[in-house]
Amino acid sequence: AQKITQTQPGMFVQEKEAVTLDCTYDTSDPSYGLFWYKQPSSGEMIFLIYQGSYDQQNATEGRYSLNFQKARKSANLVISASQLGDSAMYFCAMPHKDSNYQLIWGAGTKLIIKP
């Protein structure tokens, strides 16, 4: 069965340091994509970045980048130069292989940036 695993329930990082949030996945679908969303304490879900399995280069959006390693089935989110406003829950998600209307979500990682 498809599964998304985020092994870090919580992380503390010093402001301005880089952060890597882990996401591993299991799918038999040869074509898939990985999403990362941010959920601040206010509760809304904010789309950060996406990469498809056939994309040649790792996706980058501002300070966010995806370290996508298909052989290891991992799609880690890297946040460069962390800021206090990066403190939030971060979720990794991928489409269900039988119903791409449905996203399979990881349990999330709570990131706290220390000043």
Place this chain on the structure above:
Amino acid sequence: NAGVTQTPKFRILKIGQSMTLQCTQDMNHNYMYWYRQDPGMGLKLIYYSVGAGITDKGEVPNGYNVSRSTTEDFPLRLELAAPSQTSVYFCASSWKLAGAYNEQFFGPGTRLTVL
């Protein structure tokens, strides 16, 4: 541009009561989704819609109903509320299906408690 709006923000129901969670988007998106998020978990899809008049079940539809009479509105109805339906409910919309490159735009969520 309001994006996706949800009402109410908070609600307490007694067991057996019914209610409708409202969701409206002003982005002319065809695709709309209802998710629930239980504490410490990722999101689970309840229902989705690919356009006005067309809805289908997601992963956890039991105890819920939806309708989509217009492109803008996608209400979620809870009949005979149960404590297991205590959760945070998110409505989302997108141009494309989850799975293609797209961004799902989320509402702020409704925190529902059933006592």
